[in-house]
Amino acid sequence: MTQYEAVIGLEVHAQLKTQSKLFTRVPYRYGVEPNTLVDEIVLGLPGSLPVLNRAAVLKTVQVGLIFGCEIARQCKWDRKNYFYPDAPKNYQISQFDQPLCRGGHVEIELEGPARNIQGKHRKVALNRIHLEEDVGKLTHLGQVSWIDYNRAGTPLIEIVSEPDMHSPEEVFAYLKSLVMHLQYVDASDCDMEKGQLRCDANISVRPQGTTRLGTKVELKNLNSISGVCNGVRHEVNRQLQAIECGKAIVQETRRWDADKSESFVMRSKEDAHDYRYFTDPDLCPICLSEADVQAQKKILPELPFDKQERYLRTLPLPYTVTSVICPDKRLSDFFESALSFYAKNPLGIANWIANDLLRELATEDMHQAWKNLKMDPRQVAALVELVDSNVISKQSAKEVFGAMFKTGEDPQKIVKDKGLEIAVDVDALKMLCGEIIDAFPKPAEEFRSGKEKALNVLKGQVVKRTQGKVPINEVDRLLRELLSQ
């Protein structure tokens, strides 16, 4: 029986994070009163003249550079004409045959065999990235549609991949990587719920080992990363079933319904020539010098996969911790800053950041949580140092961290105010250790007969009895001393 493979290409629209719109200085913000962020340029009123936003071009160049695209030194703007109420001008300013970025690839990491094992990496080829303006938002209510033009005219990049993915898992990894990279260069927040990232998928199947593309189906309305994967999986199966039943695949556009987990045929899409693309006569071409492009290259940050590779090579960190810290630039910046204050214990610092800090920040609005963050990397470094030098116990450190996060006070002050310093009365501690050994003869005996792990049971009991206010390495030393007698 013939084995088939899926062939998937994605078109991803990402809203650029600029202050103002693409061709006018009207600001853009999500969630404001409808139709308050418009002017004559957004609406395309007669006589209005658009002026290009420099930041939008440069951000697109940055995105092109991180994905290894060829950056056009010269390109133009085109009008894509169509009649639909989301386009106030009856055309959308886009780039037809001269995109700002061509080629390139997105590096992806597939899921590993276990959470603590790094998955395979591969590169998904890109076709192009071009810049265009967004359209308004329609809300369909019964027999009418409501239109809000606030979003119209905001800069969007369209990232078009080659048909280079073959499974929903690759699609998932691709989207995750795209989001991570776009956030890294601060090009987009990529919040799919706010429509900052939108995705269409082109899907076909072909006999394995062949190279000719099968008839493609375009899948729209994929509103979340998991929605994209479910939609793609469903469509691949639908096509395979059709082929098994001897039916032909029809080229069509289908709409994914995430609630019903089904896709439906949409009205036939106008052919490309119906958009009647032509060069926008109101806009000058974009010209970029080698120096312009090099200037953008210079300000690019170290990219997440490179950073992770460096961490794994140079720091004593496990893969799991790097896979939490590296994809988030703010977390990794925080980590590296903390490390610069106290380089002796990278894992100690990384654990506080990847577990405790992230847990505190993981609220509904993480951007706001970061903005409100009171503690700084120096304080986390100081906290780790306090534990390492036995000033406070690990257990007390949790309390200090909580207070630090709430108040932004230095850990030294919190320790002092709360009286958390470890007061070591070695004789008393030794006596306690002796009592514990007597009270728990089984683990004591096991340790004596060579079972190293049994010591942890005894240590745990000492910590419990002292409410954590003991230096754990001192407990370790005393228990070993007593058990060897």
Place this chain on the structure above:
Amino acid sequence: MIHSEVDIDHLAKLARIEFDEREREIFSNQLQNIVGYCSKVCEADVENLEPMVHSFSHEDNFWAEDVPEHCEDGVDFLSPNAPEMKEGQIVVPRVL
């Protein structure tokens, strides 16, 4: 001179409008005249001219810094042109 026949029915479909036979005749003629007039440009002698994409020099970028400016109150700006407004939004017949 380019003699291209205007496909009035296709244009009507793209523009999502309908008209009767009389209007069809009128608009057909009017559009044909417009296209005919525009095609006059093809009569110009361009024999010895360099092709160009744009009338502006390629060396200058006409772009602005990304500094937001206060905009006019959009709703007031829109409503005189909108067929119907509700809660600040324009209401149109449903198109899907």
